[in-house]
Amino acid sequence: MTYREAYARLSEIGETQLLRFYDTLDEKDRASLLDQISRTDFSYLNAFHERNRETKRGAITPIPAMTLSEIRKRRMDFRKTGFDAIRSGKLAAVLLAGGMGTRLGITGPKGAFNIGITRDVFIFQRLIENLLRVVEAANTWIHLFIMTSERNDAETRAFLAEHRYFGYDKDHIHFFTQSMAPAVDENGHVLLETPSRIAVSPNGNGGWFLSMADAGYVDLLHTLGVTFLNVFAVDNVLQSIADPTFLGAVIETGSACGSKVVRKADPDEKVGVMCLEDGKPSVVEYIEMTDAMRTERRADGSLAYGFGVILNYMFRVADLEKVMHEQMPVHFAHKKIPYVGEDGQTIRPDMENGWKFEYFILDMVHELPGCLPFEVEREREFAPVKNREGTDSVESARKLLALNGIAL
Ligand code: UTP
Numbered sequence: 001m002t003y004r005e006a007y008a009r010l011s012e013i014g015e016t017q018l019l020r021f022y023d024t025l026d027e028k029d030r031a032s033l034l035d036q037i038s039r040t041d042f043s044y045l046n047a048f049h050e051r052n053r054e055t056k057r058g059a060i061t062p063i064p065a066m067t068l069s070e071i072r073k074r075r076m077d078f079r080k081t082g083f084d085a086i087r088s089g090k091l092a093a094v095l096l097a098g099g100m101g102t103r104l105g106i107t108g109p110k111g112a113f114n115i116g117i118t119r120d121v122f123i124f125q126r127l128i129e130n131l132l133r134v135v136e137a138a139n140t141w142i143h144l145f146i147m148t149s150e151r152n153d154a155e156t157r158a159f160l161a162e163h164r165y166f167g168y169d170k171d172h173i174h175f176f177t178q179s180m181a182p183a184v185d186e187n188g189h190v191l192l193e194t195p196s197r198i199a200v201s202p203n204g205n206g207g208w209f210l211s212m213a214d215a216g217y218v219d220l221l222h223t224l225g226v227t228f229l230n231v232f233a234v235d236n237v238l239q240s241i242a243d244p245t246f247l248g249a250v251i252e253t254g255s256a257c258g259s260k261v262v263r264k265a266d267p268d269e270k271v272g273v274m275c276l277e278d279g280k281p282s283v284v285e286y287i288e289m290t291d292a293m294r295t296e297r298r299a300d301g302s303l304a305y306g307f308g309v310i311l312n313y314m315f316r317v318a319d320l321e322k323v324m325h326e327q328m329p330v331h332f333a334h335k336k337i338p339y340v341g342e343d344g345q346t347i348r349p350d351m352e353n354g355w356k357f358e359y360f361i362l363d364m365v366h367e368l369p370g371c372l373p374f375e376v377e378r379e380r381e382f383a384p385v386k387n388r389e390g391t392d393s394v395e396s397a398r399k400l401l402a403l404n405g406i407a408l
Contacts (some may be wrong), residue, residue, distance in 0.1 A: 001038035003030075013042050014189075021195030021344065029196035036198050040190075044181050044203075044357040047330035048188045055329070058278030060293070062304040065261055065274070065373035066249060074249070081251050082244030085228065086138045092226045093131060093142055093241050094212070096311075096361070097156060097234040098149035098178040098202045102335070103387050104394075109152040111234050112159045115385065115394060115401070117408040123237055123385065124159070126406075128166040131241040141172040142242050143224065145217060149202035153177050176215035179203045181357040183337045191339040191354055194346055199337055199354075205233075205311075206328055206359025209320050221317055229320070231361070233311035237397050238383040238404060240312070246374055250314045255372035257281075257365060258314035261307035262378040267294045271308030272362070274373045281371035283309055283362040307373050309362065310382050323367035331358045379403060 001009075003022065010016045018037065022030060071078070085091055101110035111124035135142055148156045157175055160166075165173060180200040182190045191199040208231065212218055221229075228247060232239050240246075240260075250258040259281075261274055270286040277284075284293070289305065296304040337354040341347050365371055376382070383400035386392040398408055 001034045003034065006034050006037045009037065009042075013045060015042070015045075018190055018192060018198060021192070021340075024344070025196050033196040033198075036200075040182050040198060040200070041179070042182065042190070044330060045184065045188060045190070047357065048184060048332065048355065051332060057284075057288070058280075058282075060282070060284055061276045061279075062296075062298070063274050063276045063281060063371070063373055065307045065375055066253075067375045068377065071245065071249065071375065074252075075245055078245045078248030078252060080248065082246070082248030083138055085247055085251060086134065086142065086242065086244060087140055089140070089225050091142060091228045091230060091242055091247055092145060092221065092224070094145045094147065094208065094229050094231040095127065095234060096147050096205045096208055096231065098147050098152070098208075099205070099234065100149075100151065100202065101235075104385065105388060109148070109156045109159060109234075110385070111156065113385065115237060115397060115408065117398070119407070121401075121406070121408055122159075122163070122166075123234060125163070125166045126237045126401075127232075127234070127239055127241065128168050130239060132167060134242045134244065138244070141169050143172050143174065143226065144168065145174045145176065145212060147176055147178050147208050147211060149178050150180055150200075151202065174217060174220070176212055176217060178211045179207055179214075183335070183354055183356050185337075185339070185354045188355075191337055193338050194340055195344050199339060201335075201337075201356045202358075204331065204358025205361045206364055208361065209324050209364070213324065218317070218321070227317050229315045229317060231313045231315060233384070235385045236310065236312070236381075236383060237385060237401060238381050240376070240381050246312075246314055249374055250372055253372055256316060256319050256368040256370045258372040258374050259365065260310050260312040260376050260381070261373040262310055262376060262382050264303055264306045264308055265378075267303060269308070273305045274307050274309055274371070275305055277366065280366055281368060282366045307375065310376070310384075311361065312381075313361065313365065315368075319368055320364075323364065326367050328359050328363045328367075331360055332356070333358055 181203040183199040193199040272283045333356045334352045383397040384392045385397045
């Protein structure tokens with residue numbers, strides 16, 4: 001892209017300010033800025049300008065979950081079906097590791113975080129150890145796709161290579177990077193991080209399938225005969241991956257997708273819960289729930305909206321392909337975004353100064369015709385590492401790891 005072309009493009013959207021340092025840049029930086037402008041998706045700005053338009057949610061109703069007791073009864077059948085599918089190569093796993101881990105206060109990949117006390121226990125190591133259990137039981141490798149972002153891709157690859165993929169077969173690991181979105185100031189103008197670089201951040205965990213397709217991996221799935229994808233978050237150190245019982249349940253119930261869920265500890269626990277919205281699977285956030293919804297109970301006394309999502313989904317590739325180009329809602333996160341001052345130096349603000357744009361995987365679930373909420377035992381499968389201290393922290397995850405007999 002030439003300067004003229006960039007200027008014309010930015011004029012249309014009122015963002016020529018992104019070229020305000022252009023005259024001061026050397027040839028290399030000029031080329032890099034023009035290249036970034038040509039690659040940046042500025043359509044996120046439209047969503048920001050329309051953010052105050054009222055978005056009304058559909059009619060929310062409870063969704064029945066498959067509970068632990070039912071799963072226990074049908075476990076042998078589910079496991080057999082799941083293992084058969086795994087042994088015939090139908091399942092691959094997708095690790096979403098493109099996030100920034102800002103709450104944890106780290107700069108590198110979250111998976112490289114060491115949660116050990118007397119020995120090294122890296123988050124990636126924990127995940128791979130869990131996946132290896134299934135690989136060993138099935139006696140077959142499972143393809144593992146890892147989504148990184150521009151910000152942590154090189155470090156993630158180097159870290160895993162240095163640790164020899166924690167015993168995983170590297171020919172069954174495939175990396176791809178997610179798309180980035182520009183960040184804006186309080187008025188919706190795109191920020192520069194340095195004189196020659198637009199401030200961008202990973203565009204959320206909802207765009208993973210499109211990014212996978214862009215990398216050519218959806219074609220690879222077809223070649224390999226993979227029809228199911230187990231997608232999961234990087235930060236749950238008890239994450240059960242490629243769980244044959246879960247896969248078998250999705251297959252046997254003919255569900256379009258499955259979502260692992262945990263039972264809410266009490267009506268006021270602050271988690272997003274699975275529900276139906278206009279008859280389609282959806283997630284209602286804690287703040288969106290009315291008192292009546294929070295406390296509503298079924299005939300058996302359990303909470304009607306009582307199952308929280310833990311970001312572990314089972315998808316069918318064919319269904320994902322049908323919905324991948326549907327426009328998903330853009331979410332806005334108020335964040336501290338480094339930006340360039342008029343002297344050309346980057347400023348790291350102490351307070352939120354702008355907005356980042358994100359797509360959420362739960363909106364993708366809403367595009368599908370159905371979803372099986374599949375209950376799992378919280379203490380056995382859910383130990384998220386989001387914060388340094390308190391809820392969902394290094395501290396709470398360590399306790400849960402110890403409870404599960406994992407030496408730290
Ligand atoms: P979180 O929503 O916890 O975000 O991600 P985060 O970036 O890891 O952490 P904070 O909010 O900055 O503290 C949930 C899962 O989605 C992935 C994360 O890597 C994690 O597995 N994710 C999130 C992405 O892959 N890409 C994104 O853009 C955001």
